[in-house]
Amino acid sequence: MRKLVFVFISVLLFFSGTALFAEGKADTSDKTVLTYVYWGSPAEDKAIKNALSAFEGAHPGITVEPMYLPGDLDGSTYNAKMKALAASGKLPDVGYFRPEEFGNYAEKDFFLKLDDLIARDNMDKTYIPQTWLKIEGNTYGAYTAAECQVMWYNKDVLKEAGVPLPPTDYTKAWTWDQFVDYLKMITIDTNGKHPGESGFDSGNVARYGVSYDLWSAMYYPSVWSNGGGIISEDGKSVLLDKPETIEAFQNISDLMNVYNVMPLMSGGTNISPSIMMANKQLGFWVTGQWTLLELGAMKNLNLGVAALPIMKKPAQIYLSGVNVVFNSSKNPEEAWELQKWMMNPEKTLDLYTSGLWMPTKESFYSSEADLAKWLDNDVHPEGYREAVVNSMKISVNEPIKIRNINQIWGDYLNAAVESIWIGKSSAKDALTEAAEKIRKSGLLQGTY
Numbered sequence: 001m002r003k004l005v006f007v008f009i010s011v012l013l014f015f016s017g018t019a020l021f022a023e024g025k026a027d028t029s030d031k032t033v034l035t036y037v038y039w040g041s042p043a044e045d046k047a048i049k050n051a052l053s054a055f056e057g058a059h060p061g062i063t064v065e066p067m068y069l070p071g072d073l074d075g076s077t078y079n080a081k082m083k084a085l086a087a088s089g090k091l092p093d094v095g096y097f098r099p100e101e102f103g104n105y106a107e108k109d110f111f112l113k114l115d116d117l118i119a120r121d122n123m124d125k126t127y128i129p130q131t132w133l134k135i136e137g138n139t140y141g142a143y144t145a146a147e148c149q150v151m152w153y154n155k156d157v158l159k160e161a162g163v164p165l166p167p168t169d170y171t172k173a174w175t176w177d178q179f180v181d182y183l184k185m186i187t188i189d190t191n192g193k194h195p196g197e198s199g200f201d202s203g204n205v206a207r208y209g210v211s212y213d214l215w216s217a218m219y220y221p222s223v224w225s226n227g228g229g230i231i232s233e234d235g236k237s238v239l240l241d242k243p244e245t246i247e248a249f250q251n252i253s254d255l256m257n258v259y260n261v262m263p264l265m266s267g268g269t270n271i272s273p274s275i276m277m278a279n280k281q282l283g284f285w286v287t288g289q290w291t292l293l294e295l296g297a298m299k300n301l302n303l304g305v306a307a308l309p310i311m312k313k314p315a316q317i318y319l320s321g322v323n324v325v326f327n328s329s330k331n332p333e334e335a336w337e338l339q340k341w342m343m344n345p346e347k348t349l350d351l352y353t354s355g356l357w358m359p360t361k362e363s364f365y366s367s368e369a370d371l372a373k374w375l376d377n378d379v380h381p382e383g384y385r386e387a388v389v390n391s392m393k394i395s396v397n398e399p400i401k402i403r404n405i406n407q408i409w410g411d412y413l414n415a416a417v418e419s420i421w422i423g424k425s426s427a428k429d430a431l432t433e434a435a436e437k438i439r440k441s442g443l444l445q446g447t448y
Contacts, residue, residue: 030061032334036342037067037095039078039321043293045070047356051348055341062334067092074098076410086110086328093329094338096144096321099398100406102133103448106140112325114139117336127343130397131360133322135448142343143320145290145357148395149221150388151309152295153284154277155302157207161186161283166306168383170314170391173307176251183209183261186283195260202260209261210284211273212252214421216409217319217398218287221308223248224315224396230413235402235447240413241435248311249420250427257423265421277301288319289388292355296379305387318395345374355379358389365389404443412437 038048045068052064069081078098082105085091097105105111115138118124124132133141151166158165163182167173174182184194186209189201212218223229228245231238239245255262274294276282278301285291286308295303308316323342325335341347345359352359352374364370375385399405416434419425438444 031063032061032331033063033065034094034329034331034335034338035065035067035092036338037069037092039069039071039096040290041294042070043297044290044356047293047351047354051342051351054348055338058341058347059334059337062338064338067095076406079406082110089328091326091328093331093335094325095323097141097324098406099143099319099322099400100409102141102322102324103135103401103403104406106133106135107448110324110327111140112327112329112332112336114141114325114336121340123340126362127360128362128365130318133400135401141322141324142339143318143360144323144342145320145351146318146360146392147289147320147358148316148318148388148392149218149286149308150289150291151284151286151306152277152291153304153306154280154282155304157186157277157280157283158304160280163283165304168305168307168386170307170316170387170394173314174309176309176311179309180255180259180261183255183283184259185209187261200260205260205263207280208263208276208282210255210286211263211276211282212255213273213287214252214265214417216413217317219249219252219417220317220396220398221315222252222311224317225308225313226251226311227313231399231402231405231408231444233399233447235405236444238435238438238444240438241432244312246427246431249417249431251311253420253423253427256421264423265418274298277303289358290356292379296355303381305381305384307387307391314391314394316391316395317398318392319398345370349373353377353379358392365392401447403445403448408438408441408443411443412441 036052040048049066052066056062056064079101082091118132118139127142128146131143131146132139133143153166155165163185184196186207187195187205188207190204190206191199191201193200223245226244226248228242228248229239230245256264271281273282273285273287274291277285278298295301308314323339325332325339329335343360345352345361345364351357359365359374364374371385375389412434416430419430420427
């Protein structure tokens with residue numbers, strides 16, 4: 001689902017960055033040199049570098065070399081990079097790791113086992129339990145942040161369209177049918193006609209109702225909300241062709257291919273949803289929470305946040321990149337110190353007040369004083385606590401412990417889902433066919 005050009009540029013920049021890192025290692029000073037690997041937008045790059053600089057300021061004997069991978073690379077691309085770095089003996093010390101490859105690499109002893117360090121530093125009870133990622137009972141990593149799916153909107157667009165502001169309480173969110181009706185009110189073509197009106201021109205839409213991020217983790221809340229699934233929790237069965245799963249995928253496809261309230265994947269628009277919202281070309285954007293880093297800085301956007309629409313029941317996902325210490329680090333104690341720093345919102349508060357991350361430290365959800373530290377600012381819109389923070393109570397971890405999940409998506413699911421989005425196949429036909437192929441693939445091998 002990632003554009004090839006984007007990946008190509010990312011690869012070039014990555015290996016350029018690796019070369020620069022190699023030059024940095026030539027530093028003959030007495031300082032300990034650590035490398036921190038991460039991906040993300042230019043804004044995330046800036047935020048991470050600021051946090052790393054703060055770490056250096058508090059630890060004069062340590063220098064941190066950023067290893068920035070532009071963009072949000074998929075698991076296969078990141079996996080290839082790690083293999084190349086491991087083969088050349090240039091793996092970083094600490095940093096992000098792709099969640100869907102975490103179990104595979106933990107099993108191969110790529111990461112430092114953290115249990116003794118966590119116990120020594122009294123961290124096990126002070127962080128949200130699902131933050132710590134265990135394989136066969138041992139902890140090898142921690143979620144970098146506590147991220148989820150969010151529905152942003154432009155308040156001015158809704159007001160112009162005569163649409164009421166949506167609920168923020170996740171238990172009282174709009175039903176799917178209500179959601180679709182309001183999206184039709186927001187969507188207009190260049191002649192001012194709405195979908196369903198005589199003469200509506202779907203080829204010349206001036207303003208769309210919604211844009212959904214269409215990549216694997218962003219499908220889960222809708223599928224779970226409808227009572228469906230992808231692969232069973234034990235990793236041994238396919239749920240892809242359940243009627244509830246099929247209906248959830250078809251509902252999203254219909255936004256593009258039936259109701260014309262969402263830009264088509266194939267040429268609908270090349271403008272980013274964030275820019276479209278700011279330009280009043282879009283009402284809602286369903287995406288990851290981390291996009292608040294960009295949206296919160298847009299002074300011309302009257303930003304609102306809403307509870308996710310409900311198909312049958314409220315649903316939310318807990319996802320993030322994984323933070324690990326690589327087992328090959330020659331300075332594991334200093335690397336662990338850096339990981340602790342990046343996990344502690346007291347040390348890196350800008351990463352949270354800027355909108356990039358949500359904390360994994362428990363008190364930042366249970367203590368009013370700590371909640372105020374990261375939520376009371378001009379970046380987080382009114383209603384954020386109800387729509388986003390409170391919805392984490394029902395969040396389910398992204399199913400990253402299923403063996404071969406990345407290969408299942410890459411070999412079978414991505415192509416099937418894309419055929420649904422472009423209207424080439426119905427959800428029933430595409431998912432039924434994919435489910436049968438997965439069952440015969442030999443990839444359903446349980447969990448890590």
